[in-house]
Amino acid sequence: MTDVDITDLTITYDSGGYVVRPIHHLDLHVGSGELALLLGASGSGKTTLLSALAAILRPAMGTIRVGDVEVTGLRGAALTEYRRHRVGVVFQTFNLVPSLTARDNVQAPLWAAGMPGRQARARAEQLLDRVGLGERLGHRPGDLSGGQQQRVAIARALAHDPPLLLADEPTAHLDYIQVEGVLGLLRQLAQPGRVVVVATHDERLLPLADRIVQLSAPAVGGPRPPERLEYEPGQLVFEQGASSDLVYTIEDGEIQIVRQRTDGTEEPVALLGPGRYFGELGPLFGLRRSATARAVKHAVVTGYTPRDFRDLVGSGRIAETIKQAST
Secondary structure (H helix, E strand, O other), X not given: OOOEEEEEEEEXXXXXXXXXXXXXXXXXXXXXXXXXXXXXXXXXXXXXXXXXXXXXXXXXXXXXXXXXXXXXXXXXXXXXXHXXXXXXXEOOOOOOOOOOOHHHHHHHHHHHOOOOHHHHHHHHHHHHHHOOOOOOOOOOHHHOOHHXXXXXXXHHHOOOOOOEEEEEOOOOOOOHHHHXXXXXXHHHHOOOOOEEEEEEXXXXXXXXXXXXEEOOOOOOOOOOOOEEEEEOOOOEEEOOOOOOOOEEEEEEXXXXXXEEEOOOOEEEEEEEOOOOEEOOHHHHHOOOOOOEEEEOOOEEEEEEOHHHHHHHHOHHHHHHHHHHHOO
């Protein structure tokens, strides 16, 4: 049986010279036959995680296993074999070749793998019939609706019957009539021997999912009493790229805010003392931490949920802080 196991996965990239970690110490298990949804705001790492699962990008640390294959350790011919036969990708914008018919678009990956023409044709027709397009074999993408184009894209992703199917925002360009068919098809494809992972912000998919992976923290925290915390010199309060939950006020000591650069250096942002607050933007907007906070000397801080923090300082003061941060 094919399971997907992700262990301590961290993915980083360069954004204007700064380190961005859309995926930070992620652990995840998706069982064979399950449909998993990756939910989160724009920039939360949904497409990035799909790219790592497809072995298009390599993580900074951690492992991904699909069945008995350790994807993060693949190189050369083994990597090509995985991409071609063990994972299928459904792109948000379909990525069909406009000049090719539906049948030829599905045949393309089969031709690339060296499958004989007659066998490839039969396989493509079988898959298009499976997704409900048996009567549209000779139609080009321009003659198909958005929902039909997405079905062709799904059929193409299934060309080699991969045990892992990835879909990036598969309902983004569909109207409510077209969405229904695509949702039902994705649910049907999650069956023993295959895992389906869908990146989406479309909550209509929630009832279909066996597993929901929230990649961005909620913008407003639930009830939770303030936490009084102490940190020794050099100890991290939070790290750049980590998920956000609390806003902090400094009761005693000093906290330094720095941004990590891709060249391994740190850029000082602020040195804060008693009476100041920090780390507010991430929890308020459901974003990951954009900087690292550490104690310079023994520090005592209090952590508040976003709701309690609003009550503490007032919406006007928060708005002014956000305005200053964006200018």
